[in-house]
Amino acid sequence: MSGIPISEAELQAYVDGQLPTARAIEVARHLELHGEDAEREAAYRRQNEMLHQAFDHLLEDPVPPQLRPPERRSWGFLKHYAVAAGLMMASGLAGWHLHGYVAAPAPGQIVYLPRVAAVAHAVYSPEVRHPVEVGADQEAHLVRWLSKRLGSNLKIPHLAEQGYSLVGGRLLPGDRGPAAQFMYQDAKGLRMTLYVRVSNESRAQTTAFRFAQENNVGVFYWLDGKLGYALSGETDRSELLRVAESVYRQLNP
Amino acid sequence: MNRPASEEFAAQAMQFIPRLRRYARALTGDSSAADDLVQDALERALVKQALWREGTDLRAWLFTVMHNVFVNQVRSAVANRTVPMDDMMSELPQSQGTDRLEIRDLDAALRALPEEQRAVVLLVGLEQMTYDEAAKVLDVPIGTVMSRLSRGRERLRRLTQGLPEVSVLKVVK
Numbered sequence: 001m002s003g004i005p006i007s008e009a010e011l012q013a014y015v016d017g018q019l020p021t022a023r024a025i026e027v028a029r030h031l032e033l034h035g036e037d038a039e040r041e042a043a044y045r046r047q048n049e050m051l052h053q054a055f056d057h058l059l060e061d062p063v064p065p066q067l068r069p070p071e072r073r074s075w076g077f078l079k080h081y082a083v084a085a086g087l088m089m090a091s092g093l094a095g096w097h098l099h100g101y102v103a104a105p106a107p108g109q110i111v112y113l114p115r116v117a118a119v120a121h122a123v124y125s126p127e128v129r130h131p132v133e134v135g136a137d138q139e140a141h142l143v144r145w146l147s148k149r150l151g152s153n154l155k156i157p158h159l160a161e162q163g164y165s166l167v168g169g170r171l172l173p174g175d176r177g178p179a180a181q182f183m184y185q186d187a188k189g190l191r192m193t194l195y196v197r198v199s200n201e202s203r204a205q206t207t208a209f210r211f212a213q214e215n216n217v218g219v220f221y222w223l224d225g226k227l228g229y230a231l232s233g234e235t236d237r238s239e240l241l242r243v244a245e246s247v248y249r250q251l252n253p
Numbered sequence: 254m255n256r257p258a259s260e261e262f263a264a265q266a267m268q269f270i271p272r273l274r275r276y277a278r279a280l281t282g283d284s285s286a287a288d289d290l291v292q293d294a295l296e297r298a299l300v301k302q303a304l305w306r307e308g309t310d311l312r313a314w315l316f317t318v319m320h321n322v323f324v325n326q327v328r329s330a331v332a333n334r335t336v337p338m339d340d341m342m343s344e345l346p347q348s349q350g351t352d353r354l355e356i357r358d359l360d361a362a363l364r365a366l367p368e369e370q371r372a373v374v375l376l377v378g379l380e381q382m383t384y385d386e387a388a389k390v391l392d393v394p395i396g397t398v399m400s401r402l403s404r405g406r407e408r409l410r411r412l413t414q415g416l417p418e419v420s421v422l423k424v425v426k
Contacts, residue, residue: 009399012406016377018384043410047359048378051279054356055379058275066292067270 006030015044017208024209117195117230118214125191132168146180157250192233199228220244262302294319316390362412370405
């Protein structure tokens with residue numbers, strides 16, 4: 001366990017996904033041990049979610065008349081900037097009339113990753129006969145195949161030390177193209193799945209390491225360069241964290 | 254003064270109107286005050302567009318302009334009008350019961366925050382700016398952003414969860 005205490009600023013940065021992943025993992029561990037901080041962290045994260053629920057509809061509202069183009073109103077600047085304004089009107093500024101812009105998602109917005117990963121986990125982990133498309137016995141083939149389909153060099157973490165062996169993997173349709181799912185199970189048959197998809201981040205300077213609970217499925221998820229990862233399992237949070245940490249370290253030696 | 258740049262500028266600025274409106278609505282707590290704020294900010298941005306440097310982050314620049322307009326409005330207390338709860342409810346999206354109540358509480362609690370804390374909570378939590386971007390928009394050091402964020406969030410938490418307010422938050426640093 002790292003001895004460097006977690007600062008208040010780091011707790012906030014954890015909430016906002018603005019911590020480097022390695023440090024975020026340490027914060028996640030800290031939260032396992034400090035209930036009060038974990039409570040605050042959960043509440044702050046909930047605030048962010050609620051802010052989006054409360055106000056995101058404005059991103060899709062029609063732009064009201066008073067914010068439309070100059071010819072409808074005598075904006076003060078028209079008098080002083082007649083030429084520029086003329087140009088704007090001449091060009092139609094048709095866009096001012098367009099309704100329903102949707103702003104591009106902000107960087108770091110990976111809110112849906114845990115959900116799709118949890119759903120994929122819930123669908124395939126109970127599967128008895130066909131849990132995977134390609135079994136662990138063909139691991140080399142599996143990694144080549146999925147790397148090719150995702151257009152990225154994938155690595156399959158080994159979790160034997162954590163008590164989990166690879167079952168295999170499958171290709172899944174993601175919301176932005178192909179995604180991959182690797183399945184593991186422990187000696188008792190308890191399964192965890194690692195979901196990997198190509199992220200749409202244009203600037204991946206910030207990563208996040210976060211926990212989400214989707215019904216019975218717990219998910220730790222993070223971004224790593226071009227790829228988004230989510231480890232899902234129906235187990236307690238600290239067990240999931242232990243394994244997620246190992247996954248992260250193996251992918252970032 | 255034949256500047257096709259104006260056209261380009263307006264077209265670029267336009268795409269941020271929905272975001273400016275979202276932030277303004279959350280900040281002022283009132284739809285019409287929000288649109289007035291956005292309108293004033295856009296007018297000001299068009300007048301001051303020569304100050305924007307192409308290639309730099311236009312979103313951040315527009316938010317900076319709007320923030321300055323807002324600060325001036327706060328001085329004249331326009332933006333701090335309170336809204337009857339019914340009006341506010343009617344413009345909230347249709348969510349499930351619990352969430353809807355929670356949203357209402359949050360919106361009301363936002364009003365109880367000092368304007369400077371509210372701005373940081375929204376720029377970071379809603380607009381998802383980096384701390385650095387928020388610091389630039391507000392023209393304060395990043396440490397100030399962090400302390401306002403921390404205090405603002407904790408206060409919101411206490412307000413929405415019915416916990417007693419604390420005057421000093423434990424700061425581990």
